[in-house]
Amino acid sequence: MSVARSIAGLVLTALLIAPAMAQDNSFIDLRPKDVQFPDNMEYEDLPIGPVPNELEAPTDPQGVSNEVFGPRVDEAFGAFQRGYYLTALNLALPRAKNGDHAAQTLIGEIYSKGLGVPEDPKAAADWYAMASKSGDPLATFELALLYQDGRGVEKDRKRAADLFKTAADAGNMMAKYNLGLLYIEGIYVPPNLLEAAKLIKEAADAGIAEAQYDYAGMLTEGAGVAPDLVAAAEQFRLAATAGIVAAEVDYATVLYLGKGTAQDRPGAVKWYHKAAEAGNPVAQNRYAKLLAAGEGVDASLEDAAMWRSLARRQGLNDPMLDKLLVSIRPEELTRAEERARFWPSSPPTQVAENQPAATPAASASDAPKVSP
Incomplete structure (x- = not known):
């Protein structure tokens, strides 16, 4: 099954979500301002200071499920899975020419992604x-993406919307997810938050992590569905566990505030730290605050200053965090900034030699040490 790049709070990737095998990680929210709602929990900061929103988009460029093509192209798909793309192409071609729609779809994937052949x-x-035309839902979905982006065909978003609906009606969950996003935008299909919530929930229930994250936002905001913070917290957890970095940030905030679940400051530290390690500036800033304040983790002004420096590098400045670090010693600040310069590696300088033994919270790879 083709999977989609993640979005933060229903932000559309050129409105519609391209599959994870695509290499373009750009995204833009094209909806009118009056139909945009906040990026889930990202605008709600911790009580100890303000943090702006962020966007993140993890991908899985080779993720193709065994159920995509089925047994009719078993040899070809087996070669495809092992990375023998030219072999897969040669095995699929005779079947494709005889009208095997699964083989045709496999060949489409190979040319679309440029796997073993020039991208075409x-x-x-x-x-x-x-x-x-033979009724293959996956092919219909992928064709919709091409029309959406204008790749290989003339860009036609109305045609893309029609194809998404056809694929969704045939049961393709990624098409349902994208169609749900279209109902939020309300341009190429009539605006309908109720239908959007229904479709995105179906995709979330099918295990699509991006849909879980977005459905969590809808449950939080009460967009097209009754507000349910308990259900939202669970959807944030599922998406975070699946590796959606923005969901890791939001789930950490849920745990910190105790919204829809038991308050868990050490748990919040763990998820902020994980997202911070992934390079998320919001998580870096919030993790720095918790380190400076000693909430859910052993206090360390030096570690907090390092994460602050990393967040600043991405343009996130926080006066509240600056106040929390006002008492840091000059030598600690020097070490912290040197560590940030070389992060995630260790600095190969005299400063590094003078650095005290790293705690789990200070380490770039270890999990943070949490307080009881």
């Missing part, structure tokens, strides 16, 4: 179109 969106579109 036009050829991919042709193969997807053939498979789509």
